[in-house]
Structure formats: C-alpha cells, structure tokens
Amino acid sequence: MKMPYRIALVRIFMFAAGLALVLAAHLGAQGFGNQGRGAVQNPATRAPRAAAPKDLTGYWESIVTEYWRYRMVIPDKGDYVIVPLNAEGRKVADAWDPAKDKAEGNECKAYGAAAIMQVPGRLHIYWQDDTTLRIDTDSGTQTRLLHFGGSAPANRTPEWQGYSAASWEGFRPDSQRAGGGGPIRDVSVGGATGAVGRGPREVGGETSGYLKVVTTQMRPGYLRKNGVPYGANATMEENFDRFTDPYSSETWLVVTTVVTDPQYLMEPSITHAHFKKIPEGSGWDPTPCRADEAR
Amino acid sequence: MRFRKSGLKTKGLYFLLLLFLVFPARSLWAQVDLTGEWSPRIYNDGRDVGDYTGIPLSEAGRLRAESFHPEQFDLPENICRPHSFDIGLRVAPAQLYISPELDSATQQIVDYHFHAYWSDFRVWMDGRPHPPEYAAHKFSGFSTGKWEGNTLVFTTDHLKEGFITRVGAPLSPKATVTTRVTRFGNYLTMVFIINDPAYLTEPYIRESSWVYDPQQVIPAFPCEPSPEGTIIPAGSVPSFLPGKNDILSDFAKEYGIPPEAALGGAETTHPDYLKKMKTMKTLPRTTTKHFERQG
Numbered sequence: 001m002k003m004p005y006r007i008a009l010v011r012i013f014m015f016a017a018g019l020a021l022v023l024a025a026h027l028g029a030q031g032f033g034n035q036g037r038g039a040v041q042n043p044a045t046r047a048p049r050a051a052a053p054k055d056l057t058g059y060w061e062s063i064v065t066e067y068w069r070y071r072m073v074i075p076d077k078g079d080y081v082i083v084p085l086n087a088e089g090r091k092v093a094d095a096w097d098p099a100k101d102k103a104e105g106n107e108c109k110a111y112g113a114a115a116i117m118q119v120p121g122r123l124h125i126y127w128q129d130d131t132t133l134r135i136d137t138d139s140g141t142q143t144r145l146l147h148f149g150g151s152a153p154a155n156r157t158p159e160w161q162g163y164s165a166a167s168w169e170g171f172r173p174d175s176q177r178a179g180g181g182g183p184i185r186d187v188s189v190g191g192a193t194g195a196v197g198r199g200p201r202e203v204g205g206e207t208s209g210y211l212k213v214v215t216t217q218m219r220p221g222y223l224r225k226n227g228v229p230y231g232a233n234a235t236m237e238e239n240f241d242r243f244t245d246p247y248s249s250e251t252w253l254v255v256t257t258v259v260t261d262p263q264y265l266m267e268p269s270i271t272h273a274h275f276k277k278i279p280e281g282s283g284w285d286p287t288p289c290r291a292d293e294a295r
Numbered sequence: 296m297r298f299r300k301s302g303l304k305t306k307g308l309y310f311l312l313l314l315f316l317v318f319p320a321r322s323l324w325a326q327v328d329l330t331g332e333w334s335p336r337i338y339n340d341g342r343d344v345g346d347y348t349g350i351p352l353s354e355a356g357r358l359r360a361e362s363f364h365p366e367q368f369d370l371p372e373n374i375c376r377p378h379s380f381d382i383g384l385r386v387a388p389a390q391l392y393i394s395p396e397l398d399s400a401t402q403q404i405v406d407y408h409f410h411a412y413w414s415d416f417r418v419w420m421d422g423r424p425h426p427p428e429y430a431a432h433k434f435s436g437f438s439t440g441k442w443e444g445n446t447l448v449f450t451t452d453h454l455k456e457g458f459i460t461r462v463g464a465p466l467s468p469k470a471t472v473t474t475r476v477t478r479f480g481n482y483l484t485m486v487f488i489i490n491d492p493a494y495l496t497e498p499y500i501r502e503s504s505w506v507y508d509p510q511q512v513i514p515a516f517p518c519e520p521s522p523e524g525t526i527i528p529a530g531s532v533p534s535f536l537p538g539k540n541d542i543l544s545d546f547a548k549e550y551g552i553p554p555e556a557a558l559g560g561a562e563t564t565h566p567d568y569l570k571k572m573k574t575m576k577t578l579p580r581t582t583t584k585h586f587e588r589q590g
Contacts (some may be wrong), residue, residue, distance in 0.1 A: 011375075046462050053444075061565065061566065062566060063500065063564045063565065064563075064564050064565075064566075065349040065350065065351070065499060065500055065501055065564055066501050066502075068347055068348035068349035068563070068564075069346070069348055069550055069552065072348070072349075072556075072563075072568070072569060072572070073550070073551070073552060073572075074373060075586075076550075076551075076585075076586065077583075078584070078586065079584075079585075079586040081341065081586050093436050120565075120566035120569065121566050122566065126317075139566070169479075170327075170444065170445040189535070208444030208445050208481070209444060209445070210445075210477070212479070237481075239477075239479045239484070241477060241486075242473075243443070243446075243475060243486075245471065245473060245490075245498055245500075246450075247471065247473065247488070247490045247498065248490065248497070248498050250498070252486075252500065253490075254484075254486050254502060256479065256482070256484045256502070256504060258482065263459070268336075270336045270482070270504045272429075272502035272503075272504070274486070274500050274502070275543045281568065282568075285566075293569075294569055295566060
C-alpha cells in the first residue's frame with residue numbers, strides 16, 4: 001500500500017503550489033506590499049479614522065480653472081447654462097432676488113452643501129473624532145460634518161449642510177458593483193490562477209479607495225449664486241479623491257458632486273471642484289455668507 | 296507506512312488549504328472594469344473668443360491665443376483636423392467607448408482603447424517606453440498607463456500642437472498630460488492635468504464625467520472637406536496680429552468682467568484674486584442676455 005515516491009512528490013508539489021497561490025491571495029488582499037497605510041486591513045474592522053486609505057486632512061485652496069465666470073463672479077439672472085434645470089427650476093431661478101434673500105436672512109442659500117465646494121475659498125479638513133470628518137470653509141464660515149457608520153436621524157430639521165453619511169469606498173471590486181454598470185472582473189481566491197494573468201496591481205505610492213459622502217436633509221438653497229435652486233428633497237453624492245501630480249509634486253483634492261433633485265432638475269447635475277494642498281492656516285480668510293459677492 | 300502517515304499529513308494540509316478557500320478573501324487586484332459605453336455629462340461651457348478665464352496662460356500662450364481667429368476652423372486643412380485627446384473628450388457630445396485589448400497568449404491587457412466621438416487613442420499598459428522626442432507627434436499623442444489603486448493613471452506626450460479650448464488657447468508639442476480615470480459606481484470621472492512649459496505657467500487641471508450607458512450607440516463621424524470648398528478664400532489664413540484683435544474684449548464686455556481678468560493667468564485662479572478684481576475697472580456692458588445664444 002505504499003504510495004509511489006513520484007506520486008507523493010507530485011502531490012507535495014501541487015499542494016505547495018496551491019498553498020502559495022492562496023497565501024498570495026490572502027496577503028495581497030491584506031495589502032502587503034502596499035506603501036499606504038489604509039490598505040492594510042479591511043476598513044470595516046477598524047475605526048474610520050484609522051482605516052482612512054488616504055489622508056484628506058489639512059488645508060486646501062480651491063483653484064478655479066473651470067466655470068470661472070460662474071464661480072468668480074455672480075452670473076447674471078437667468079444664466080443657468082449647463083445646469084439641467086427643469087421648467088419649475090427655471091421659474092424659480094428667474095425669480096431670484098438677492099436683496100430679498102438678504103432681507104430675509106437667507107444669505108447662506110448659495111453656501112449649502114450642494115454648492116459650497118463650488119464657492120472659491122479654502123477648506124480645513126480634520127477629524128472631529130474617530131468617526132466624524134469635519135470640513136470647515138472660510139467662505140461663508142460653514143461647517144460640514146461627515147458621519148461614518150451612521151444614517152440620517154428621522155425628523156431632523158433640514159440645515160444648509162444637511163446630514164452627510166460617509167464611507168470609505170473602492171477597496172475592492174465588490175464595492176464597485178453597487179453602482180451596477182459593466183461587468184467587474186473579480187479575481188478572488190477562487191480565481192487565484194489569475195495571479196499570473198492579466199490585470200493591474202497596486203503600484204506606486206497611491207493606495208486604493210476614496211471617500212464617498214451622501215448628503216440628505218438639506219435646507220433648500222442655490223446651486224449657483226444667481227438663484228439656481230435645489231429643493232428640500234435633493235440628495236447629493238460626493239466622491240473625494242486625493243493625489244499628487246508627478247510633474248509639479250503638488251497635492252490635489254478632487255471632489256466629484258452629483259446632485260439629484262426631482263423637484264428642479266431634469267437629471268442629476270454633476271460638478272467637479274479641485275483644491276490644492278496649502279500650508280496649515282495659510283490665507284485662511286473667514287467671510288460671512290453674502291448674497292451679493294462671489295464668496 | 297511512512298508514506299501512509301505522510302498521506303494523512305497531506306490530507307490535513309489539504310484541509311488547511313480548504314479553510315483558506317472558505318475564508319473570505321478579497322481580490323488579488325484592485326482592478327475596476329472601465330470597459331463599455333459611457334455617456335458624457337460634461338456640458339460644453341461654450342467659451343467665447345477672449346475667454347481665457349481660469350487658464351494659467353503664460354505670456355507666450357496668451358499671445359498665441361489672442362492671434363486666434365474662429366474662422367481658422369473653416370480652413371480646408373482644418374475641417375477634419377482632430378482635437379487633441381483631452382479636449383476631444385470634453386467637447387459635447389463626447390460619447391466614449393473603452394475597451395481593453397488582450398494579448399491572446401498571456402491574457403494580459405496590452406492597452407485600453409479610448410474611442411470617443413471626437414477623439415481616439417490607446418493607453419499602453421504593457422510597460423513599453425515612450426518613444427524618443429524626435430518620434431512623430433500626433434493629436435492623440437502617446438500614452439502609457441498604470442493602476443494606482445482603483446484609478447487608472449496615464450501619461451500622454453508626443454502631442455501635436457493643438458488647443459486646450461475651442462477658442463484658441465494653445466497646447467504646445469512639449470505638453471505632457473496626466474489623466475486619472477476613476478469609476479465611482481455608474482460614474483466615470485477623468486481628471487486631466489496639463490503641464491505645458493511653453494504656454495502655461497502652472498499645471499492646468501480640469502475634470503469631466505460620464506455615466507455608464509450600455510445602450511449608447513456612438514454615431515459615425517464621417518468627415519471630408521466640402522467639394523464646394525469652404526467660406527475661406529484659398530491662400531488666406533484668418534488671424535489677428537498682436538494687439539489687433541478687435542473682438543478680444545467682447546467677452547469681458549458681455550459678462551461684465553474686468554478685461555484683464557478675462558485674459559486668464561495663474562493668479563486669476565485663486566480666491567484672493569476676488570479682492571484684486573474689486574479694484575479693477577470693467578467696460579460698459581453690451582448685454583446681460585449673452586447666455587441666450589448658447590441655448
């Protein structure tokens with residue numbers, strides 16, 4: 001009944017090869033070889049602050065390279081070019097009256113969560129606690145609180161900055177499936193033979209993942225300074241990503257914002273804003289909400 | 296007997312291997328599938344001649360921009376001239392189709408093919424080097440990419456002289472563009488960072504987004520000069536000599552923007568420029584309904 005020597009050798013070899021592949025899968029999944037700290041463990045098992053795949057904290061200055069004429073000056077009444085406003089939205093925008101907003105104490109209408117990233121200014125991002133990322137803006141002196149692991153409490157009074165639920169996303173292809181779309185190749189353990197096949201690996205100093213923020217319960221406000229409205233049922237999804245330009249070595253924060261508003265928009269409105277990292281506190285210039293100025 | 300014991304040990308190790316398989320493990324790769332049809336959600340911002348707002352133009356860049364005449368696009372040689380890839384992806388409607396090309400033997404991704412209505416290029420993923428500087432420059436340039444986490448990052452050089460706007464802001468053959476492609480669920484966002492030592496004093500950063508749209512059909516784009524010729528007489532190249540552009544200030548007058556600010560430059564992109572603008576004079580406005588012609 002002795003096992004032939006060659007068969008034993010083959011079995012041992014096959015086992016060693018299989019074990020190596022499986023170990024590679026697990027170690028790879030745990031972020032070994034990554035330089036970033038965030039990819040080390042599944043963020044679900046760690047506090048959001050410790051699990052941050054990218055450090056978004058610090059001071060950031062908006063650099064207005066696009067839609068300058070809608071951001072650095074107050075657009076003319078009726079200029080809602082590139083905003084997918086519906087008829088009701090146009091009607092409201094055409095009735096914009098900044099003097100009335102000022103008189104009624106509504107000067108912060110254009111500084112709400114759905115618009116604040118478009119207002120030229122600076123951000124100070126820091127952890128208020130282990131589960132709350134805080135964004136202070138010098139323009140309009142607003143504060144946004146990004147709550148990890150929570151959901152909007154019911155019957156909460158709407159506020160300019162609404163309630164923001166935050167999560168780290170993009171750690172694994174599974175998370176991309178949530179949005180539907182095209183097929184996602186998911187080469188997990190079951191497909192470990194793919195380890196020698198196609199596909200990019202994490203390279204360079206950047207790590208996987210980005211910050212996703214979903215904001216609800218916003219007080220109705222303006223998407224633009226000239227009264228382009230969003231309503232009480234508007235929701236907003238934002239994705240924050242940070243990277244370094246290899247040529248200039250400058251560090252950037254890019255925010256992609258998708259506002260969905262069944263009341264005033266024909267389809268979701270997508271905007272972008274980018275911010276350059278600046279030295280701590282540099283240029284910080286708090287200003288109140290102003291209905292008649294760009295910031 | 297020795298081999299029988301060894302067989303038991305092997306079975307034990309197989310059991311261990313099974314445990315590894317049963318335990319949840321994440322993907323070996325942080326790969327996100329970008330392939331498929333993407334519908335643009337960047338809305339053409341309809342810049343006018345003289346609108347260089349937010350562009351960090353150098354003096355040389357501004358001189359080139361000011362010499363541009365919109366009828367240059369009507370020259371027979373320019374009728375079918377492709378856009379450089381960056382602006383080609385931003386001119387509405389820039390429907391986009393992304394497909395990978397696989398090496399049939401190794402199943403490695405050799406390149407990603409970006410096909411847009413106005414633009415077409417490949418991003419080489421196989422580690423090939425960029426060609427030497429003297430190699431041919433093309434409107435599509437030469438691009439090599441890598442993955443940084445879930446973001447495809449590619450660098451493009453060997454670009455032909457072109458434009459970064461449709462109103463004459465120039466792009467030199469020395470430019471290098473870094474593009475970051477990130478999929479957020481059903482949204483695809485690209486960040487373009489243009490470094491151009493000839494015409495820009497700072498990196499010019501801007502973004503575009505698309506929505507996954509598997510039903511999209513990109514129409515054909517046949518282009519050939521009209522057999523009847525164009526409206527431009529043969530041998531004539533419309534342009535403005537330095538200081539002779541008599542339509543340059545039209546944009547500033549229509550929008551009520553200080554003419555100096557309308558000419559762009561890195562300084563104009565910062566929030567503090569708003570203070571400086573308050574001290575600048577504007578020209579008498581010719582209209583406040585400029586937006587109506589943009590539809």
